[in-house]
Amino acid sequence: MLYVNNLHKSYRVGMNNYEVLKGVTFSVSQGEFIAVMGPSGSGKSTLLNCISCYIPFDEGKITLGGQELSDLTEEKLARVRNEKLGFVFQDFMLLDGLTVRENILLPRIIKGRVGKEGESLADQLLKLFSIQHIQDKFPADISGGERQRTAIARALINSPLLILADEPTGNLDSKSSRTVINAFCEARDTLGATVFMVTHDSFSASFCDRVILLADGVVREVLERKSERAKFHDDLLNKIKEMSGDENVGNA
Amino acid sequence: MKMLEMHNICRKLRKYNWKNYILYMICSFMALLLITAYSAMMFSPTVLTVLPEGGDSRKQMIAVFVLSCFGCIVFTVYAASLFYRTKARETGLFIALGTPRRTLKKSLLTEVLLMGGCSSIAGTALGIPFAFCIWKIFQLFVKSSEMTLYFDLRCLFVSLIFLIVSSFLIFLLGLRFLKRANVMDIINEAHKSEPVRNVKSWYGYAGILLLLAGAVLGYGKSNFFIQVLHQYPPAWTNLLYAPIFIGLYMILLHTVVHGWGLKKKTYKGLIARSMMKFQGKQTVNNMLVITVLIAGGCFAIFYLPMIWISSSMESSSRTNSYIYHYRQDQELPTRQEIEELAGKHGLTIKDWSSAPFINLGTDGQEMIEEENGKFHYEYTSLLNEANFFSESNFEKLTGLSVDIPSGIYCAVTNKEEMHSSTLRSNITKLTNMVTEKELEVVFGDYIHYDDLSGIISYYVLDDQDYAQISQGLTHEWQETMIFFNPEGADSFSFADELFNRIVDSTDSGCEIPEYYDRVAKIAANKNQEIYWGDTEDMTGISFDQRDSSEFRLYWKYMPLFRSLDQQDFVNTFAVFLMMFLFIAIICMMAAMIIGYTRCITISINNRYVFEDLKRLGASPRFLLKEVKRQASKVFSVPAAVGLSIMYLLYGMIMFANDGRITSSEIYGLLGCLAMLAVFAAIIWLVYRFTLKKMFRVLNL
Known part of the structure; x- marks a missing residue:
């Protein structure tokens, strides 16, 4: 469903050119919950921003649902973002002047069609993420976990092909983080959503079907969850230690 | 349930974020208010009549007007850029969620131009009443027939041109804001810093040299062209003043980045200095405009003490209280008649x-x-x-x-x-x-x-x-x-009556200004040329307007009566005084609005830094000091530079007039010093007010 092929991206700061992504290639299937992990500066967020076409990339190909994103006009790109992609940001990015329900419906409002179908889907999502009691409240009046669940509901309102989440638990405590990850799992299991999440948190990543480990702008390893979540979490931790050069891996 | 549509959402967001709109609207309103009021005064037939065409006072008025327009354009466009910044998160999110940029462009630009337009129209509408009020206040103190209130509505064209130019710039700024390919850049716009890099340690000193070079070149060019090249300086030579602005910019840049202290490696004020450095570009630009406006305000206000002191010293230095001369073909009051008139007023001669x-x-x-x-x-x-x-x-x-x-x-x-x-x-x-x-x-x-x-x-x-x-x-x-x-x-009533008797006794052959030269006229006529004094170029004077400044200043046979000079000084110079006072008010208002806006922006942009400092255990006293350090720089540096530079420049002009500074000029300059003190006090009060607002923004 999503194909990323030989993706290159560099930033220019003054006279210096920093290559952040050095030929990243991977694919994501329908209904998968995938995490991207890696140390700071490995290019995780840049990769996510390239897939969402928030930032232009230098070289490579990104195909979503058979449509190549780099070829799209600004108008078509807007439609892709609205209908085929859903976004969850680390700092929620909810509009403070709108209620929870209005924030959830925002992509539909942008699309120009809320309708009964939109209202009923919003009700469904509010219920699914247990936030129906706060639907008329404003973001400033709710907790971090509730805000992020609102953001996830917003990402799902147009039934996109792919949800892109950038450190969705980064600003949350462990309890709220758990509810957010549960929300993603719920979205995948109930709605068949495909989730692509960038995270630092190995615990959150252990809920995923696959974890792409990124370092120095290249994919180092792709770990697939074949066992229990706790075991997968241990495997992830070991791999991360290994990547960071810890020699005692496996002796613990 | 209310139908959820994009325009409803935008309306809701506007209502919620109204504070972000206020600053921009106030700036647009103030800009047009100041420009309209200034142009209403400047193009008032009264002012145009009194300030002679081609005269220094008219040129000064126009020069400061251009300066004020520049300042107002800067703060309006700057307020618009701040507005775009506050809208950045919302705009970026809309793009991220799939709103076509075309739709956003239309909505954002319509919003900003509509808001700017409405507040500008309000500013324009109130500009003339504002000028009217100042005029009326002045009339309370001055009784001059010249102070007849009269505005020419064509001055509104200036406001219209200003509105078109500023709207166009704001429009371009908006296009640039939305054009960026990187959505994350738009979202993060509000936290983006504008650091100043590569400011060498010699910048400040080079700036001082450039400033002096610009002043000498700009001022000396006229003498050089006229005396050496026997040519009027062409328009391009005004560019010789450019080093002044470059020098000023370098001085301010140096001040913001390095400061002028001897100890370079001190940790004192490190936080304020680094914050200023990272907001550098806009701060320095704003400080430059504030400096220039303060200097312009000083230039205008200096006119008042200079003319008042020189006039009063000149009249008080005279040995005789009554001096007049007349052509012997005129039938003026005799000595006996004058003594009788004096007696009528209880005076002996x-x-x-x-x-x-x-x-x-x-x-x-x-x-x-x-x-x-x-x-x-x-x-x-x-x-x-x-x-x-x-x-x-x-x-x-x-x-x-x-x-x-x-x-x-x-x-x-x-x-x-x-x-x-x-x-x-x-x-x-x-x-x-x-x-x-x-x-x-x-x-x-x-x-x-x-x-x-x-x-x-x-x-x-x-x-x-x-x-x-x-x-x-x-x-x-x-x-x-x-x-x-x-x-x-002495008796003013006697002086006034004698003056009127002298004018009444003089025939129209003597109804000429002092620069009307009968010999030059004869010479021109001999050469079958028309003497320029008989053309429209010559400013006329009339016995019917004997109380006008034109008549009092330029009549060839104008008596010099001390009590008349002293009593009628304000009336004679009323329009000059009012115009220059008004210019000073406008310049200072514009400068203070820019300073206020910049400081509030600094506090909004650095709110999170202060939050972090609080978490690091910074005491309220420490935080207040850091805020003060930043705000004081925005006000104190332009004030110090603008006030001192204009004072020095004025002294230089006095000296360059005749190669020395006379006693009346020294006293005049002392009067200017008093004006500087008044300006400094005003700046300090606005600084204190701004500081309080900053504390409120930062919850300190």
Whole structure:
């Protein structure tokens, strides 16, 4: 469903050119919950921003649902973002002047069609993420976990092909983080959503079907969850230690 | 449930974020208010009549207006850029969620232009009432027939042009804001810093040198072109002032980045300094505009003490309280009539002294203008008219003993030789304009006598030479000078009545300004040319407007009555004073709005830094100090630079006028110093007010 092929991206700061992504290639299937992990500066967020076409990339190909994103006009790109992609940001990015329900419906409002179908889907999502009691409240009046669940509901309102989440638990405590990850799992299991999440948190990543480990702008390893979540979490931790050069891996 | 549509959402967001709109709207409103009020005053027929075309005061008024327009454009566009920044998160999110940029462009630009337009229209509508109020307030203190309120609505065209230019710039800014390919850049716009890099340690000193170079080049160019190249300076030479602005920018940059302290590696003020450095570009730009506006305000306000002090010193330095002269073909009140009039006002007259003098033609080098802006000098035997006393008549009038050899003439000036630049020392031939008899003369020396020193020049001849050249002169070319004093306290009502009697007794042949030169007219007519004084270029004066500043300042036979000068000073100069006071108000208001806006922006942009500092355990006292350090820089540096530079420049202008600074100029400059103190106090008050607002924004 999503194909990323030989993706290159560099930033220019003054006279210096920093290559952040050095030929990243991977694919994501329908209904998968995938995490991207890696140390700071490995290019995780840049990769996510390239897939969402928030930032232009230098070289490579990104195909979503058979449509190549780099070829799209600004108008078509807007439609892709609205209908085929859903976004969850680390700092929620909810509009403070709108209620929870209005924030959830925002992509539909942008699309120009809320309708009964939109209202009923919003009700469904509010219920699914247990936030129906706060639907008329404003973001400033709710907790971090509730805000992020609102953001996830917003990402799902147009039934996109792919949800892109950038450190969705980064600003949350462990309890709220758990509810957010549960929300993603719920979205995948109930709605068949495909989730692509960038995270630092190995615990959150252990809920995923696959974890792409990124370092120095290249994919180092792709770990697939074949066992229990706790075991997968241990495997992830070991791999991360290994990547960071810890020699005692496996002796613990 | 209310239908959820995009425009409803936008309306909701607007309602919620109304505070973000206020600053931009206030700035647009203020800009148009100031510009409209200024142009209403500037294009008022009253002001245009009083401030002569091509005169220095008119040029100064226009120069400061251009400066104010520039300042207002800067703060309006800057407020718009701040508005875009506050909208960045919302706009970025809309793009991220799939709103086409075209839709956002339309909505954002419509919003910003509509808001700016409405507030600008409100500002324009209130601009004229604002000018009206200032005019009325001034009228409370001044009773001058010239202060008749009259606005020309064509001034609104200036506001319209300003609105179009600023809207166009804001529109371009909006396009640039939305055009960025990187959505994350838009989202993070509000947290983006504008650091100043690579500011070398010599920047400040180079800036000072450039500033001085610009001042010297800009001011000296006129003398160089006129005296060396015999050409009027072309328009491009105004660019020679450019180093002033570059130098100022470098000084401010140096101040923000390095400061001027000797200890470079101190941790004191490190946080404020680094914050300023990372907001550097905009801060320095704003500080530059504030500096220029403060300097412009000073330039305008200095006019007041300078003219007031020089005028009052000139009138108080005169030995005689009453001085007037008249052509001998006029029937003016006799001594007896004047004494009777004085008696009517309870006055007794003493020290009566009178003496005749004659008007002669003089030779000299005439400036001939060429088509290409150049000019050359040609000798002419009839150049100007000049006034000559005989040595004995001069002695009789002044009590001074003078001995002038035959063939020599002396020029009368005051003790400080203030007007010596207007006195001619190159006359070689005098002509009796009736008999056309000529007399060869050479300049001797200056004679010092305050009462005959002024815009009208007087010279003294040897008695024999005088008798020889004056032979056959008709009364039309002869005048009488009268001096007298009142016994005891003076009376304004007597002075006023005598002035009116003198004007009433003078016929229309003498209804001419002091620069109307009968000799130059005869010479022009001889050459079958029209004398320029008879063309429309000559500013006319009229007996019917004897209270106008034009008449009081420029009538050829204007009496010098001390009590009249002192009492009527404000009335005579009313329009000048009001206009320059108004210019100063506008400049200061614009400067203070920019300073306030910049400081509030600094606190909004750095709110999170202060939150972090609080978490690191910074005490409220420490935080307040850091806020003060930043705000004080925005106000104090432009204030110090703007006030001091204009003061020095003004001193330089005074010195360059005649190569020295006279006592009245010294007192005038002291008066300017008092004005600087007033300005400094105003800036300090606005700074304190801004500081309080900043504390509120930062929750300190």
